Amino acid sequence: MKGGAPGQVREDRARFFYGDKLRLARLLAGLSLDELGGLVTASRQFVHQLETGAKEPTEEMRDALAAALAVTSAFFATPATNPVREEDCHFRRLASAPRALTAQAVARGTALEALVDALEGQVRMPIVDFPEEARPASPNAIERIAENARQHWGLGLDGPITSMMRVVENAGAVVVHFDDLTDRIDALSMARRRPIIVRSTAKVAGARLRFDLAHEAAHLIMHQGIQTGDSVTEGEAHRFAGAFLIPRAAFAREFPRSRRTLDWNALFAMKLRWKVSVRAIARRAFDLGLIDAAQYRTANIQLVKTGQAKAERYDERVAIEEPELLRAAISWISNRDPIVLYHLLANLGMAPELFARLTGERMPTLPDNVVPFGTDRLL
Structure with missing residues (x-):
């Protein structure tokens, strides 16, 4: 086939039909077997037989499937290579997410990875540089891992991170958002050759989005090959995110001390300096023993009473950081030769x-x- 004309190569490729690619395209579209069958006037059973390789479609059916799934007929002509698996993914709120939704997210990761691989044939992307650490055995180990990560990326331990988005993108991760998936899946990351982080757009607060990015970085650093989503691994990632965004020594120096009441004005000033929510700051103070359980509970009650459980004061002053890496790669190719x-x-x-x-x-x-x-x- 190498020596054939382009038209002959396309004709030869078009003779092949891989059912795993049909399943991938169906999941990408968020369709059930019944729904896809309805779009192409076929039974659920027939679509399932196509996906399992028990039957092959006619040329007309192949074209109808492609049109329904926003792909071309050539999409089905090659098998899925090294697809993303659910065990490669670190899901938030996995327990409450429907199985079909997680399968759709995994399918999108597979397709996005194929696209990014193709883009890398045209543009140079950052070298993947996430430090790998063993799973922490204690909270103190998490603090140390977070500090090591900051030092690894040249961020120091004394000041706020200007852009959490640029930290993970400079380390080689591709950050995207799947608007229609992140209502039930809070955020997720995929541990692949080039990591993929899917940020939630359901959250409008810049400080919380920064925390989510740090949380996903924690999974990529500490939880390679470990199934996550349970309370223990989520707690570890939360502790890392707080420690990464505000290292313990700097936090202890700046946290307003009071034996009886919290200084809310000082807490909000700290929020604006470090770009971390007051809720996360209160949790960090409790984790580091700077406030006791009663004070931490009082802080959370106060936030709820004042309507700040989800949206806090000064949220609008912490910018929402937008992904840049993928957009820049696409823009460079488009401007050079679309x-x-x-x-x-x-x-x-x-x-x-x-x-x-x-x-x-x-x-x-x-x-x-x-x-x-x-x-x-x-x-």
Whole structure:
């Protein structure tokens, strides 16, 4: 096949149909077997047989499936290679998330990874540089791991982190958001060759989004190969996030001391300096023994009473950090030669609609004399 003309190569590839790619495309679209069957006028059983390889579709059915799933027919012509598995993922709120939702998130991770791999053939991305640590045996070990991570990335231990987003992206992670998935899955990360972090857009507070990024960094550093989502591993990641955002020595120096009541003005000033929520600051003070259980409980009650359980005072003054790495890679290719991006998508068998769903970006506009999309016309 190597020596054949491009048209012959496409024709040969089109003869193959891999059911695992149909299942992947269906999960990417968030459709059940019944729902996809309804879109292509086929039974649930028939779609299942296609996915398992028990049957093969006609050319017309193949085209109908592609149209329904925002892919091209070429998408089905190659098998899924090294797909993301659920055990590769660190889910938040996994217990309450429907099984179909976690499967959809894993499928999106698989497709996004394939897209990022293709982009890396065109642009240079940061070297993946997350330090690997053994699972901590104590809270003190978590503090040390967080401090080591800051030192590893040249962040020091005395001052606030300017951008948590840039910390993880400079370490090689790709950060995206799946708007329609993160109502039930709070946040998640995928431990892959190039880590993927999915941030939740259900939260509008910049301080909480920064904490989420630090939390996911904790999983990538401390929980390689460990199933997470339980209260123990989540507690470890929370402790790391607090320690990473405000190291213990600096926290102890700046936390306002009082035997009886908390100095709320000082706490909010601390929030604005470190870009960490007051709720997280109160928890950090309790973890470090600077306030007792009664004071910590009183702090949480006060936040609830004043309507600050989810949205705190001065939230608007902590900027929401936006992902930059993936957008910059796509922008660089689009500005240099947009047709390359269309070739790339055609080779992956993705339609622009799926590209937008995965990345949040739109495909660039091509000159009027160039056909905008289609494997047969571009390759």
